[in-house]
Amino acid sequence: MRVLLLNPPGRELYVRDYFCSKTTKSNYHFHPVDLLALSGTLSIDHHVAVLDCIAEGLAPEAARARIDTEDPDVVLSLVGSVSWEEDREFLRRQADRGRRVFAIGDVLHEDAEQRLAEEPWLEAILDDFTTRDAIHLLSREYGSLLRATWRCPDGSIVQRNEPRRGREHRLPRPRHELFPTRGYRFSFARQTPFATVLTDYGCPWPCTFCVISTLGHSTRPIEDVLEEVDELRARGTRELFVADQTFGVRRDRALELCAAFRERDLSWTAFTRPDLADDELLCAMRAAGCHTLIMGVESADDAVLDACHKGYATDAVREAFERAHAHGLRTVGTFVVGLPDETEGSLERTLDFALELDLDFMSLNVAVPRFGTPFRADAIADGLIDPEELVMDQSGATIALPTNSLDRKEVARLKRRMIRRFYLRPSWLLRRVRDVSGPREFFAQAREGLALLSRNA
Numbered sequence: 209m210r211v212l213l214l215n216p217p218g219r220e221l222y223v224r225d226y227f228c229s230k231t232t233k234s235n236y237h238f239h240p241v242d243l244l245a246l247s248g249t250l251s252i253d254h255h256v257a258v259l260d261c262i263a264e265g266l267a268p269e270a271a272r273a274r275i276d277t278e279d280p281d282v283v284l285s286l287v288g289s290v291s292w293e294e295d296r297e298f299l300r301r302q303a304d305r306g307r308r309v310f311a312i313g314d315v316l317h318e319d320a321e322q323r324l325a326e327e328p329w330l331e332a333i334l335d336d337f338t339t340r341d342a343i344h345l346l347s348r349e350y351g352s353l354l355r356a357t358w359r360c361p362d363g364s365i366v367q368r369n370e371p372r373r374g375r376e377h378r379l380p381r382p383r384h385e386l387f388p389t390r391g392y393r394f395s396f397a398r399q400t401p402f403a404t405v406l407t408d409y410g411c412p413w414p415c416t417f418c419v420i421s422t423l424g425h426s427t428r429p430i431e432d433v434l435e436e437v438d439e440l441r442a443r444g445t446r447e448l449f450v451a452d453q454t455f456g457v458r459r460d461r462a463l464e465l466c467a468a469f470r471e472r473d474l475s476w477t478a479f480t481r482p483d484l485a486d487d488e489l490l491c492a493m494r495a496a497g498c499h500t501l502i503m504g505v506e507s508a509d510d511a512v513l514d515a516c517h518k519g520y521a522t523d524a525v526r527e528a529f530e531r532a533h534a535h536g537l538r539t540v541g542t543f544v545v546g547l548p549d550e551t552e553g554s555l556e557r558t559l560d561f562a563l564e565l566d567l568d569f570m571s572l573n574v575a576v577p578r579f580g581t582p583f584r585a586d587a588i589a590d591g592l593i594d595p596e597e598l599v600m601d602q603s604g605a606t607i608a609l610p611t612n613s614l615d616r617k618e619v620a621r622l623k624r625r626m627i628r629r630f631y632l633r634p635s636w637l638l639r640r641v642r643d644v645s646g647p648r649e650f651f652a653q654a655r656e657g658l659a660l661l662s663r664n665a
């Protein structure tokens with residue numbers, strides 16, 4: 209069959225992947241990991257094309273013309289709560305042209321049967337991009353499906369949600385070569401071109417606000433990852449964004465992967481948790497070419513970390529960032545602001561903590577009730593959000609929730625002020641200029657910085 213993997217067009221620079229969707233916080237746009245994984249799985253038996261309308265900057269009319277030229281039997285599309293009204297209109301028109309439409313995304317991660325009942329143009333919803341479910345849906349072998357919701361030829365709707373079994377999953381090599389060569393940008397890349405690589409799936413920790421905590425966890429065999437990386441190297445790509453949400457969940461595997469990366473002269477960025485970032489792991493990552501480490505700080509308040517089930521306290525955060533700096537890594541701290549007990553004073557303390565940690569970059573995420581999370585269930589139970597309201601921007605550009613003492617406007621104003629106070633420090637600007645590796649990185653970072661500040665003016 210002819211299958212089109214689609215990131216649909218949008219009015220804004222949307223980031224839709226991994227059961228999350230938002231407008232970009234600055235100007236970044238990396239390869240959607242769902243489509244990367246599916247490109248490998250489906251290419252084994254089918255003709256696969258990729259159209260990323262966001263990367264290519266395609267308007268809906270131009271996107272429709274490109275799809276007509278490709279003339280796929282099936283469109284498998286990302287969708288997002290940030291763009292749900294646009295996505296459903298665009299995809300409905302594809303179904304009107306006789307194409308089967310499958311979709312994956314945050315807005316379909318909860319109440320999938322109800323969504324399918326409401327959207328007659330939609331044949332199936334995938335709830336895991338690492339399975340062979342897409343292949344089984346194409347051939348209507350429903351008995352083999354693991355985590356999907358689908359409409360049978362007789363119109364009935366069926367859901368299957370098998371628990372994830374085993375610690376590993378195999379994935380045929382993602383077909384990076386099918387993706388556009390231009391239009392992807394990553395704030396922390398030190399070279400171009402860069403590629404996005406996922407060596408595991410999900411995360412085993414139970415942080416209440418995080419959709420990744422709802423996916424279970426499994427890893428890819430190292431030989432599969434290296435086959436993908438070696439193919440990228442052969443095509444001239446040595447810069448990687450390792451999109452694992454927590455690098456080093458399995459210590460032995462992480463060290464083995466680092467040793468293999470070290471032999472391949474790579475340059476890369478990764479996420480991990482402060483309580484995993486000990487000297488052994490950081491030393492191995494740095495030696496393997498990791499230059500930038502992103503870790504969750506979330507809050508300066510231990511009670512908030514406890515309430516979110518983070519599983520570590522601020523002392524662990526402080527020590528992990530000190531170690532990362534000692535190993536010569538650039539650091540990015542991610543924060544969640546606007547949780548129910550947030551006040552103007554707690555936001556001040558969060559900014560002070562970010563400054564104390566001497567971060568190279570601060571990433572502020574506004575608490576949003578992501579589909580499928582305990583945080584969303586609590587917000588619905590407390591009457592803070594309408595469960596029928598499906599449109600939501602997870603970037604924090606629009607604030608989804610008030611706190612107990614701040615309304616939405618105040619949260620937005622205080623968040624913008626924190627960003628300006630962090631990034632407009634002369635000492636920080638001087639450090640960035642000294643840190644860049646050359647004119648290309650200088651201009652890329654300047655573009656990202658200006659985009660971030662213009663969104664937070």
Ligand code: SF4
Pocket residue numbers: 411412413414415418419420421453454481504
């Ligand atoms: S450790 Fe990070 S990725 Fe894992 S559940 Fe918590 S916030 Fe999500």
